[in-house]
Amino acid sequence: MNSPFLSMGQETYHVSLKNVFGQNRRKLCKALQQKPVSEGNLVVYLHGGPSETRFDSDHEPLFRQESYFWYLTGVKEPDCAIAIDVATQHATLFIPNLPASYATIMGRIKTREEWKEHYQVGEVLFTDDVEDTLAGMLEKRSNGTKSKLLLMKGLNSDSGKVYEPPVTIVNHEKLSSHVDVELLFPILAECRVFKTAAEQGVLQFVTEVTSFAHAYVMRNMKPGMMEYQGESLFRHYCYYNYGCRLVGYTPICGCGPDAAVLHYGHAGEPNARQSNVGDNCLFDMGAEYFGYGSDVTCSFPIDGVFNDRQRPIYQAVLNAQIAVYRMIKPGVSYVACHKAAEAAILKVLVEVGIVNLAGKTIDDLVEMRLGAVFMPHGLGHFIGIDTHDVGGYLAGHPERSELPGLKSLRTARILLENMTLTVEPGCYFIDHLLNEALAEGSFLKVHMNEAKVNHYRGFGGVRLEDVIVVTADGIINYTLCPRTIEEVESVMAGGKWPPTEDIAPE
Template structure:
């Protein structure tokens, strides 16, 4: 995306295709690696707004991008499992395309761009695939359920596919498992996305002033990631919760569009992540709007920071992600007990799952081409836990080297959860009523980092560039307040440039 951004080699995708071939060649089902077996993937298509002709900014289907790196819509791709021969199929564009959309790129130019064996037109797909499969070969197509969204993957289809033998039962789990473990080249892109986002979060911390709108701070983040990092897409709908909104876990949606005015003394919870070359980041920073933590804000912030650091110290291959979630709960409850917000024996608190009252979401999730990346509950791995909080975990797997995840403990004061706990004698006996009342309306704190599991621990993909301690945050925000970056009381005519 320019000299100031990361150059991504097409060998990233060639390595991914080779990893997939290796898995399929070792598959117990002989169809996966028989002569004439060909993986066929379909890329995403352009879409418009309902019945209008205004187009959405195109985003490639992620399995297709993982394998080929093609950024244009309407393509197909094929991989011969035995030989590795790779053929891409592009649309045959009409002459008038050059008038409205720009020069028409030839198949040979695309072949050089994407570094594959051949590029053909889609109207040739049936003949080309027959040449690859022969009369007795099989097309492996992608069909499976995303365990986060519940949606079914895009399965390749084209006019004439009915004349081929098709198997859609093998490919999904093998591709998803490949995507769980990142290559060095993929980690380079994920690091870049994380560090661009970290820099944008720092910019927001420097420029925030009470009286601004939440969406103005979202705009600062988006501007920074696109202008400085070439990140045209955000990885998800940004969450910019201030004050009580910081307790709304997925704030920022159409019904609550980051529209509140930030108040002096508010705690802010900003969960924002940019996407670069389809690879995502997911970072949350919590901080006081005016740059100085109150004593109560310090209590909650440090409780969450202690949970984050305890998990980071414990992460390594062979560790259960469910146990990491449990460790976060225990560490946070210990800090809340020390502050007099809860009371009693920690073991007994854990038995009644008190942590889920304050943190109803999971500790984190796999991260990659999707912000909630695939592979969380593939067949053969631990199933989803049933207890509150634990059932929101997006994976229950044992950690392995090369997995990329978020670590995002949080502590929130959500009225209906507090009311349920106070009405539940098993949990109510641990809550200090006066303290709970004091924190109603407080909002919440979340601290989220992107990490990769290494051979002996973990690496923070942001490179430790985000201020995390109370002292680091206050120092950065004090520096930002020396600059006159925003005056919220501008007159209307000044805003309009008159």
């Protein structure tokens, strides 16, 4: 018999509760056990996400679990909580005690025994009992040294928001003296930076689905179609065929000038432009499967054949990916990778005359941060349960740069085995950035060929984004998209994908 798993039926990928979430809990407990902090008990406690409605209405947005809680549980239902005894690794899941009327509206109420079996935890109790249970866990086996109740509190370096511990626990009379909000957050975030084999399996699966979906979209886009039709094709492919109900982030489907807007596709710019002959398209979309997401970008000419304006820019960005893949291995700085990508792009921009060396070397231009005019975002980011996964700037690791481009890097860390990241160099023609660089007094002006630059205004941009894992001596690229110019043109002409023979450089 299979051990319990999450899936969208027998046919879709099986996410093992023990191998993914059970292993995540063990990893956290081991990391905490290595800290010589206390001889009393250590108890980890996290709230799951609450059920919510849209403003004052009864509209219930589809619930998606809070990511740290998901990491430790795989519990898809709202209004739960978990307590973990670090020494024994015993996990207690708390679930809401639902009224009988719930069954009519929401479905049969599962017993605590069923929850325990399904989610593979040590015990299941009702959330009414959280405080008393925690108090009991903190007393038990205490030998004179004070037990600690470890709660999450810390800064998310991508959002700038703080994870705040639950006030009802922090202020509870029986618990408050045990509360520690320092220890847990950095250790749990650090656990999430390195993916287990089981997590890597899910990320590989969801990236393959995402890759094939991109090929499907590419093959079906034609001039005159609306940008959002590409989004719809993508979502349908991933959900209908592989059970991926959610996407990791709002799909970005920019054609023509929209391709220069990095996070196009949001409510204010909802992928609602009609594509034109000659448009370059930039589609950044990733499926999510049971909490693990992908993040892949393809760029392609809407007509299926690269024109002379598109070809060098595309090749520049592809060269940047290749340069990065040649250098990544444990011990390499992600900042160095970012600069290598810029150098590869600038090299082509010099070749086609958009950028002038004017007596400098490519490396000089990189250090002058000229690359950030054309690629104002970071090379990539950790990826996992959040698209921009946590741990990019934890204490003890390199700090965020203040320089153009580099300040947008979501991590400056030294890469290590089992980190999963995106590699997403891009080259864009963004009016207000070009204008700044071309302005009188700009020290970059001498390196910009204004006539050539103007020839590319309105072009949009190219981004190529893969999901990779760092291995002991290099990388595995999970992404299986058409990548070379030949591959893209072949797929858009109706060619088979994946091909029998992979001619992509990685």
